[in-house]
Amino acid sequence: MTLAQKIIVVTGAAQGIGAAYARRLVEEGATVVLADRDREGAEATASSLxxxxxxxxYRLDVAERASCQALAAYLTDAYGHVDGLVNNAAIFSTITMKPFWEITDEEWDRLMAVNLRGPWLLVSALLPLLCASASASVVNIGSDAVRLGRTGYLHYVASKGGVHGMTYSMARELGEYGIRVNTLSPGPVYTEVARETVTPAQREAMIAAQALRRPGGPDDLTGTLMFLLGDGSAYLTGQTISVNGGLVHR
Ligand SMILES: NC(=O)c1ccc[n+]([C@@H]2O[C@H](COP(=O)([O-])OP(=O)(O)OC[C@H]3O[C@@H](n4cnc5c(N)ncnc54)[C@H](O)[C@@H]3O)[C@@H](O)[C@H]2O)c1
Incomplete structure (x- = not known):
């Protein structure tokens, strides 16, 4: 499962779960590109590792094709290949909970552009670099909010449902190039970032409903990510792996 020497891109790595993925990957010896719209945050996180x-x-807006292509050009010059891509960037902690009929067209479109169009654009842009790797692995970050049918942010749940579906088809289209594609689907995870997407009462109810009755943190996800990026999962593709403390079983 060695990740040393691998070139791994983690989007949305300036803060929260993405920063924890990057930290663990650097500890494992990988070269990690922290690609985030928040350039200063990404730089601060990178320099803390x-x-x-x-x-x-690296400053990236995953919703913009030109920005994804610019990252591809940078990576081509710097490394010539990419071994792992973690599509983690999303509009998430900034969401305001509301009934779905109050979500505006602008909120819907922007969230879909980042959460759903983004991973598609980025895998497409990095495809030659992934093909140039001997063991490329793409990990799309989904959400168990899909399986729970969580309320209050329908655009987000719909976008992550799309990510889960995209993984199945991407894995089939990219299998002949030796590229694996899986979804890591977290349950509720509590980071340093305050958010409105779970109320204190919902948080306690979900922890009580888990098999493991403690809140999940970013480091509860990193081991599964290392497995999905590493050679120990070389025959695993097109799968959704939920990491949720036993909150959902199906
Ligand atoms: N925290 C949870 O409970 C939880 C549960 C399930 C799934 N997830 C998923 O895990 C991932 C990380 O969650 P988090 O809690 O760290 O979220 P977060 O909101 O704290 O961090 C998201 C990161 O993505 C970046 N980003 C946003 N738009 C971008 C864009 N257009 N281009 C590039 N970067 C952009 C932000 O700057 C930020 O660094 C997300 O995909 C989220 O949907 C989180």
Whole structure:
């Protein structure tokens, strides 16, 4: 399962779960490109990470084709291949909960552009670099909010349902190139970032409904991500792996 020497791109790595993915990957010896719309946040996180791997910050808007292509050009010059892509960037912690009939067209379209169009654009742009790797793995970050049918942010739930579906088809289309594609689907995870997408009462109810009765943190996801990116999962593709403390079983 060695990740040392691998070139891994993590989107949305300036904060929250993405920053934890990047931290663990650098600890495992990988070279990690922290690609985020928040350039300063990505730079601050990258400079806070210790070795033995390497962390590089890059300003990316996953919703923009030109920005994804610019990242591809940068990676081509810098490394010539990409071994792992973690499609983690999303509009999430900034969402305001509301009944779905109050979501505006603008909110719907922007969220879909980032959460659903983004992973598609980025995998498409990085395809030659992924093909150039001997063992490429794409991990799309989904959400168990889909399986729970969580309320109050329908555009988000719909976007993540799309990510789950996209993984199945991407895995089939990319299998002949030796590229694996899986979804890591977290349950509720509590980070340093305050958010409105779970009320204190909902949080306590969900923890009580889990098999493991403690809140999940970013480090509860990193081991599964290392597995999905590493060679130990070389025959695993087109799958959705839920990491949720036993909140949902199906
Ligand atoms: N925290 C949870 O409970 C939870 C549960 C299930 C799934 N997830 C998923 O895990 C991932 C990370 O969640 P989080 O809690 O760290 O979220 P977060 O909102 O704290 O972080 C999202 C990151 O994505 C970046 N980003 C937003 N738009 C971008 C764009 N257009 N281009 C590039 N970067 C952009 C932000 O700057 C930020 O760094 C998301 O995909 C989220 O949907 C989170």
């Amino acid at each position: 210790g070795g033995p791997g390497k962390a590089v910050a």
